[in-house]
Amino acid sequence: MRILRLGSRGTDVMEIQGLLARIGYKPGPIDGIFGEQTRQAVIDFQRNNGLTPDGVIGPATYRILNPLLLGYDTYVVQPGDTLWRIAQKYYTTVSRIMTANPGIDPYRLRIGQRLTVPFGIDVVDTNIAYNYEVLERDIAGLKARYPFIETGSAGQSVLGRNLYYLKLGNGPNKVFYNGGIHSLEWLPVPVLMKWIENFSSAYAVSRNIRGYDVRSIWDQSTIYIIPMVNPDGIDIVLNGPQPDNPYYNQLLEWNDTGRPFSQVWNANTRGVDLNHNYDALWYEYQQLAEELGYGQPGPTRYPGPSPESEPETQAIVKFIREHDFRLIIAYHSQGQVIYWNFQNLAPPVARTIGEMFSNVSGYALDETTGTAAYSGMKDWFIQEYRRPGYTIETGLGVNPLPISQIPQIYDENEELLLLAAVV
Numbered sequence: 565m566r567i568l569r570l571g572s573r574g575t576d577v578m579e580i581q582g583l584l585a586r587i588g589y590k591p592g593p594i595d596g597i598f599g600e601q602t603r604q605a606v607i608d609f610q611r612n613n614g615l616t617p618d619g620v621i622g623p624a625t626y627r628i629l630n631p632l633l634l635g636y637d638t639y640v641v642q643p644g645d646t647l648w649r650i651a652q653k654y655y656t657t658v659s660r661i662m663t664a665n666p667g668i669d670p671y672r673l674r675i676g677q678r679l680t681v682p683f684g685i686d687v688v689d690t691n692i693a694y695n696y697e698v699l700e701r702d703i704a705g706l707k708a709r710y711p712f713i714e715t716g717s718a719g720q721s722v723l724g725r726n727l728y729y730l731k732l733g734n735g736p737n738k739v740f741y742n743g744g745i746h747s748l749e750w751l752p753v754p755v756l757m758k759w760i761e762n763f764s765s766a767y768a769v770s771r772n773i774r775g776y777d778v779r780s781i782w783d784q785s786t787i788y789i790i791p792m793v794n795p796d797g798i799d800i801v802l803n804g805p806q807p808d809n810p811y812y813n814q815l816l817e818w819n820d821t822g823r824p825f826s827q828v829w830n831a832n833t834r835g836v837d838l839n840h841n842y843d844a845l846w847y848e849y850q851q852l853a854e855e856l857g858y859g860q861p862g863p864t865r866y867p868g869p870s871p872e873s874e875p876e877t878q879a880i881v882k883f884i885r886e887h888d889f890r891l892i893i894a895y896h897s898q899g900q901v902i903y904w905n906f907q908n909l910a911p912p913v914a915r916t917i918g919e920m921f922s923n924v925s926g927y928a929l930d931e932t933t934g935t936a937a938y939s940g941m942k943d944w945f946i947q948e949y950r951r952p953g954y955t956i957e958t959g960l961g962v963n964p965l966p967i968s969q970i971p972q973i974y975d976e977n978e979e980l981l982l983l984a985a986v987v
């Protein structure tokens with residue numbers, strides 16, 4: 565991690581501002597710009613943690629910040645410790661420590677025993693730019709807190725980033741949610757991650773969410789979530805194209821819009837639109853794309869040289885084939901609309917479920933037209949399985965939507981994500 569100081573800018577600055585705010589400091593606006601207020605907050609943090617208060621985030625300060633970013637610390641039991649005392653020390657609860665350490669006997673702590681101790685704050689921060697590094701750290705943090713979450717990788721992106729999945733539940737009814745397909749449309753990534761956190765936290769203590777019995781969902785269904793299907797593209801949007809990217813020079817050529825990548829780039833790092841790369845009327849779409857000027861790699865709508873040409877698409881197709889899902893949802897933005905059909909191949913129940921989704925989210929139920937009507941993930945799923953598959957366009961405005969819309973998008977979709985697992 566790079567050293568951060570007054571004048572530094574970037575998603576890493578934003579992440580630290582977000583953390584400082586969550587643990588009670590006042591870093592000013594969470595905007596990724598290390599200004600005077602952020603510097604003062606860092607100095608306060610350093611003072612409270614016995615560090616040299618120089619306002620610069622270097623290795624010593626990171627050593628204290630890193631466990632907080634992960635959301636937990638590893639604690640070695642000392643003589644006289646009780647779980648309650650350890651909880652006090654970390655501003656957390658005994659229940660959280662019990663969840664993170666299954667099988668632990670609170671009345672028989674052994675001196676020298678290592679415990680995972682979650683802090684009193686949540687892992688997923690919905691106020692920051694959510695890039696791949698944040699995703700990786702949050703998955704590690706959630707897994708430590710909630711050891712019953714299973715995680716793995718469904719494959720790799722063009723640049724070798726993992727397409728992480730998280731698995732919740734053990735039931736026979738298998739469903740699949742994913743997001744972060746289009747780079748500009750990354751807001752659903754933290755929404756899905758926050759939902760995973762809340763669902764897991766409710767499961768740990770047998771709490772209901774919106775009247776849904778989380779334990780019974782867990783037994784009835786298995787929910788697979790790939791929060792970020794396009795990590796390379798999202799990195800280009802949030803951090804800009806990096807000179808060590810082997811496609812760096814081509815990217816500069818392919819973006820012929822005269823506008824920054826942060827405003828226009830929706831494709832993966834090879835300029836392929838990952839929601840036009842599926843084998844569902846792909847050739848028909850390619851013709852149309854040529855006519856409309858999307859026949860070459862670019863920021864959006866180029867379907868690639870062939871169906872499933874991209875490793876991200878191949879990984880998703882393989883993942884779907886391996887699991888025999890009853891239903892899938894692909895999260896995009898924007899428009900507050902739910903697309904449910906493809907070439908009239910969706911089963912009648914797909915419309916009924918779509919209407920239920922519309923009711924709980926407030927989004928309109930609609931059918932895709934124009935270029936949006938071909939070669940997408942849900943199109944292929946519907947064509948292949950004749951089962952319910954949805955594209956959900958969250959939020960309202962011009963992409964990229966502001967981070968401030970995340971809480972509302974979460975609110976609109978929390979019940980939908982519960983319902984989709986049992987419907």
Ligand SMILES: [Zn+2]
Pocket residue numbers: 746749839896897
């Ligand atoms: Zn999209």
